[in-house]
Amino acid sequence: MDVAGAVRSFIVEYFLFGDDENLNDHTSFIEEAIVDSTGILELVAFVEETFSIRVEDEELIPENLDSISSVERYVSSKMKG
Amino acid sequence: MKLCTSCVLPETFPGIVFDKAGVCNYCRKSLVRKNSSTDLKKKYSDRFLALIAEIREDDRYSQRPYDVIAAYSGGKDSSFTLRVLAIDFQLKVLAMTFNNSFLAPRALENIKNVCTSLKIDHMMVSPSRGILSRAFRNSINADCYPPKALQRASTICNTCMDLIKSLILKTAIEMGIPLISYGWSPGQIPVQSSVMRFNLSMLKQTQGAMKRCVLKIMGEEALPFLLQKRHLDLFSGNTYNISPLAFLEYDERVILNEIGSLGWESPGDTDANSTNCLLNAFANKAHQERFGFHPYAFEIAGLVRGGYMSRETGLKRLSMPVDSGSLKAVSEKLGLSKQ
Numbered sequence: 001m002d003v004a005g006a007v008r009s010f011i012v013e014y015f016l017f018g019d020d021e022n023l024n025d026h027t028s029f030i031e032e033a034i035v036d037s038t039g040i041l042e043l044v045a046f047v048e049e050t051f052s053i054r055v056e057d058e059e060l061i062p063e064n065l066d067s068i069s070s071v072e073r074y075v076s077s078k079m080k081g
Numbered sequence: 082m083k084l085c086t087s088c089v090l091p092e093t094f095p096g097i098v099f100d101k102a103g104v105c106n107y108c109r110k111s112l113v114r115k116n117s118s119t120d121l122k123k124k125y126s127d128r129f130l131a132l133i134a135e136i137r138e139d140d141r142y143s144q145r146p147y148d149v150i151a152a153y154s155g156g157k158d159s160s161f162t163l164r165v166l167a168i169d170f171q172l173k174v175l176a177m178t179f180n181n182s183f184l185a186p187r188a189l190e191n192i193k194n195v196c197t198s199l200k201i202d203h204m205m206v207s208p209s210r211g212i213l214s215r216a217f218r219n220s221i222n223a224d225c226y227p228p229k230a231l232q233r234a235s236t237i238c239n240t241c242m243d244l245i246k247s248l249i250l251k252t253a254i255e256m257g258i259p260l261i262s263y264g265w266s267p268g269q270i271p272v273q274s275s276v277m278r279f280n281l282s283m284l285k286q287t288q289g290a291m292k293r294c295v296l297k298i299m300g301e302e303a304l305p306f307l308l309q310k311r312h313l314d315l316f317s318g319n320t321y322n323i324s325p326l327a328f329l330e331y332d333e334r335v336i337l338n339e340i341g342s343l344g345w346e347s348p349g350d351t352d353a354n355s356t357n358c359l360l361n362a363f364a365n366k367a368h369q370e371r372f373g374f375h376p377y378a379f380e381i382a383g384l385v386r387g388g389y390m391s392r393e394t395g396l397k398r399l400s401m402p403v404d405s406g407s408l409k410a411v412s413e414k415l416g417l418s419k420q
Contacts, residue, residue, distance in 0.1 A: 001353075007106035015227070015229045030286045030287055030290050033225065033290060034228075036227050036287065038229075041273075041274030042229075044274060048176075048273050049273070060280045060285055061282050062282055071240070
């Protein structure tokens with residue numbers, strides 16, 4: 001599964017409404033005001049549902065969730081078990 | 082105006098696309114689904130019960146005055162949330178109200194009645210009306226909120242909520258209260274996020290972004306509301322964000338019946354989408370004029386999708402007329418020139 005592609009599609013559609021002009025794989029969702037604290041919860045719900053993983057409380061950190069590349073790295077490592 | 086044939090979202094809603102049947106992409110990809118979330122709700126309800134058990138086993142439990150601080154607006158959902166926390170879950174509750182100076186008189190009465198009936202402690206913070214009026218006035222044309230935040234609520238409500246969340250979190254940290262509860266409806270928050278532990282590094286980052294926006298709107302007048310370094314230093318990492326209505330059965334008739342027995346009555350002077358705040362109608366109108374859609378459409382669409390509200394009721398809530406006298410009164414109170 002193309003994790004990065006799925007995450008990008010979700011972010012562009014759900015948070016940016018189709019406008020991906022300033023979004024690259026390393027863009028910080030929080031610093032660039034794409035996602036706020038409630039949005040992080042929505043992102044977690046998407047990640048859990050789409051990739052069938054459980055985001056543990058201690059994994060709810062920017063390093064795992066704050067950019068397309070971060071989410072890809074985190075999800076890929078979770079899926080490998 | 083074209084509307085989704087399944088929910089209530091209009092063609093002016095950001096990012097909306099309709100399929101051939103007129104169903105919108107938000108319905109097709111919703112995080113809230115009708116009747117498919119029963120297992121998920123049970124999962125998160127069980128998680129909450131396990132968390133409560135963990136808190137009670139903590140050596141510090143008996144010395145801790147409160148288990149949960151609950152954001153309490155006086156509205157129906159937060160009133161029911163208090164009842165659930167105090168009675169169903171038998172928690173030691175501190176209710177906290179942010180008096181934004183626009184609470185309906187009946188809402189203030191409801192707050193007193195519900196807290197008295199439930200025998201829970203209540204704290205109210207009433208900031209200076211001048212500071213709040215400036216904040217709300219400046220919020221009308223604020224451009225610092227994430228696009229998604231503006232789908233969920235008006236700019237004015239976003240500012241108010243940021244102040245509320247900061248105050249609640251500060252108080253929880255200062256008083257060592259492990260649970261923070263909000264009365265979000267199932268349309269406002271996905272169930273997967275209803276029991277979630279705060280993480281310090283995520284908190285720093287999201288608070289930092291929120292702070293920049295609020296400071297832009299309020300300047301230094303925002304500082305007393307915001308977390309300071311000492312709060313982050315005090316933060317233990319064992320603070321949880323709880324949204325009980327997302328994992329419990331949500332039936333508005335049941336809610337109104339239960340809180341009615343606590344002395345709650347619906348204010349007669351708020352708009353169709355609020356049961357506590359007189360600023361709401363003005364905030365909604367300003368948002369609609371600026372962005373072209375009703376700021377409650379997102380939540381109501383979620384409630385319709387989740388089977389908690391009929392589409393007909395949802396459409397009615399979004400199209401109820403607003404009393405122009407009320408809008409004028411709010412406009413004057415905010416210090417705005419005649420429209």
